[in-house]
Amino acid sequence: MPGKRVPEPERREQILAATYDVAAEHGLWETTILRVSAAANVSPGLVMFHFETRRQLLLALLDHLLAQTTVLLVDPEVSALPSPSDRLIAVLRREMSRLTSEPMRIRLTFDFWMAGVRDAAIREKLRTEFARYRASFRPLAADVLRAEPERFAGVTPDGLAGVSVSIIKGCAVQSMIDAEHFDVEDHLAAAVGLMQHLGPAPTVG
Amino acid sequence: MPGKRVPEPERREQILAATYDVAAEHGLWETTILRVSAAANVSPGLVMFHFETRRQLLLALLDHLLAQTTVLLVDPEVSALPSPSDRLIAVLRREMSRLTSEPMRIRLTFDFWMAGVRDAAIREKLRTEFARYRASFRPLAADVLRAEPERFAGVTPDGLAGVSVSIIKGCAVQSMIDAEHFDVEDHLAAAVGLMQHLGPAPTVG
DNA sequence: CATTGTATTGAACGGAAGTTCAATAGCAGT
DNA sequence: ACTGCTATTGAACTTCCGTTCAATACAATG
Numbered sequence: 157m158p159g160k161r162v163p164e165p166e167r168r169e170q171i172l173a174a175t176y177d178v179a180a181e182h183g184l185w186e187t188t189i190l191r192v193s194a195a196a197n198v199s200p201g202l203v204m205f206h207f208e209t210r211r212q213l214l215l216a217l218l219d220h221l222l223a224q225t226t227v228l229l230v231d232p233e234v235s236a237l238p239s240p241s242d243r244l245i246a247v248l249r250r251e252m253s254r255l256t257s258e259p260m261r262i263r264l265t266f267d268f269w270m271a272g273v274r275d276a277a278i279r280e281k282l283r284t285e286f287a288r289y290r291a292s293f294r295p296l297a298a299d300v301l302r303a304e305p306e307r308f309a310g311v312t313p314d315g316l317a318g319v320s321v322s323i324i325k326g327c328a329v330q331s332m333i334d335a336e337h338f339d340v341e342d343h344l345a346a347a348v349g350l351m352q353h354l355g356p357a358p359t360v361g
Numbered sequence: 362m363p364g365k366r367v368p369e370p371e372r373r374e375q376i377l378a379a380t381y382d383v384a385a386e387h388g389l390w391e392t393t394i395l396r397v398s399a400a401a402n403v404s405p406g407l408v409m410f411h412f413e414t415r416r417q418l419l420l421a422l423l424d425h426l427l428a429q430t431t432v433l434l435v436d437p438e439v440s441a442l443p444s445p446s447d448r449l450i451a452v453l454r455r456e457m458s459r460l461t462s463e464p465m466r467i468r469l470t471f472d473f474w475m476a477g478v479r480d481a482a483i484r485e486k487l488r489t490e491f492a493r494y495r496a497s498f499r500p501l502a503a504d505v506l507r508a509e510p511e512r513f514a515g516v517t518p519d520g521l522a523g524v525s526v527s528i529i530k531g532c533a534v535q536s537m538i539d540a541e542h543f544d545v546e547d548h549l550a551a552a553v554g555l556m557q558h559l560g561p562a563p564t565v566g
Numbered sequence: 567c568a569t570t571g572t573a574t575t576g577a578a579c580g581g582a583a584g585t586t587c588a589a590t591a592g593c594a595g596t
Numbered sequence: 597a598c599t600g601c602t603a604t605t606g607a608a609c610t611t612c613c614g615t616t617c618a619a620t621a622c623a624a625t626g
Binding site for chain 2: 582583584585586587589590591592593
């Protein structure tokens with residue numbers, strides 16, 4: 157009673173898409189082969205045939221998830237801004253608003269994050285991905301510091317990049333269970349309040 | 362074949378302690394009645410007898426966890442610091458170092474956080490708890506802003522408190538899977554770099 | 567058209583989960 | 597000592613999980 161045959165890569169893609177849907181709806185821990193196969197209109201056995209094991213299915217989902225995560229790209233209009241701190245702020249704003257625009261991906265990523273605590277393979281994938289993410293902030297941070305080296309003695313580009321990422325992650329965590337209460341603009345305003353002083357020195361009254 | 366009888370509150374406490382141990386070792390999702398009962402040297406049925414349901418056991422564990430979380434208390438030597446920003450920084454430092462000193466509790470809290478995405482009761486408990494946490498930063502933040510109102514027009518005490526909490530949570534997330542690589546002091550130095558300028562105006566060269 | 571390979575199915579299996587429950591044993595009160 | 601209450605046990609039940617596998621039908625090859 158087998159159904160239609162489909163070339164392998166498309167089948168994998170179809171099953172992965174179904175896996176994503178299930179994981180987005182029920183969370184990673186309730187993502188079972190049965191549910192995935194039902195969502196993909198496919199037999200449970202076929203899922204095993206293509207992915208060998210549940211664990212490997214989830215690892216493939218993580219790859220899928222990270223692959224389609226757009227790398228932090230500073231678009232032209234941002235890089236045209238004259239002030240280094242304005243550039244950093246603009247990027248922060250876009251990253252933070254991304255949190256509310258794709259909540260499912262955020263939740264799923266954090267599900268994997270928690271799974272990574274106990275699974276070395278997951279942990280490693282996430283570690284390298286977020287190292288890359290943090291690294292993408294580094295040039296921005298370096299520009300900011302270079303603009304006023306004497307005011308931030310002891311602050312390294314990596315440190316500033318790390319704090320930037322921390323703020324974003326903190327917002328992500330907050331928005332995850334407090335989505336409606338969490339005001340991105342308000343939060344950003346405060347962050348900007350801190351960052352502003354990385355730019356030209358304010359006139360001291 | 363029943364064993365010794367134990368007054369109810371002690372039994373509950375004993376089982377909760379065992380639940381904590383299991384959850385700390387295996388994570389919230391692998392915290393099963395069977396494992397808990399084994400860890401408590403008790404029959405599975407007794408766990409059900411005292412907690413009705415697995416879900417209620419976990420809710421009780423969450424209460425247990427939040428109850429024994431020390432409220433953010435600014436100790437005397439911190440409140441003796443003359444500079445408002447120094448006080449905020451000192452509190453930040455202590456909170457961040459707490460992340461690495463009790464990693465198990467952090468992980469477990471985040472496990473609940475993720476569970477809260479899909480469970481309203483858990484979500485509500487966490488929401489109020491962290492609202493209280495954020496609120497405890499408010500007076501500190503207000504002092505900082507009051508010291509230099511003209512420099513931070515538009516930044517509210519709530520906003521600054523929120524960013525402070527975001528930084529801490531972001532560090533927590535980071536440290537969870539990158540514990541050995543994550544340098545608290547380096548990270549804090551950068552955060553302090555931002556915060557410093559909330560204090561007395563630096564002499565502009 | 568026959569053959570071969572393989573994608574596909576669906577039933578089956580073993581295990582572990584949460585929950586239920588009749589039986590039992592310890593304790594308090596009389 | 598007896599009675600009654602309840603904490604406690606451990607087995608049974610249902611369900612669902614991941615996984616295995618023999619049977620099957622489709623597609624390409626000859």
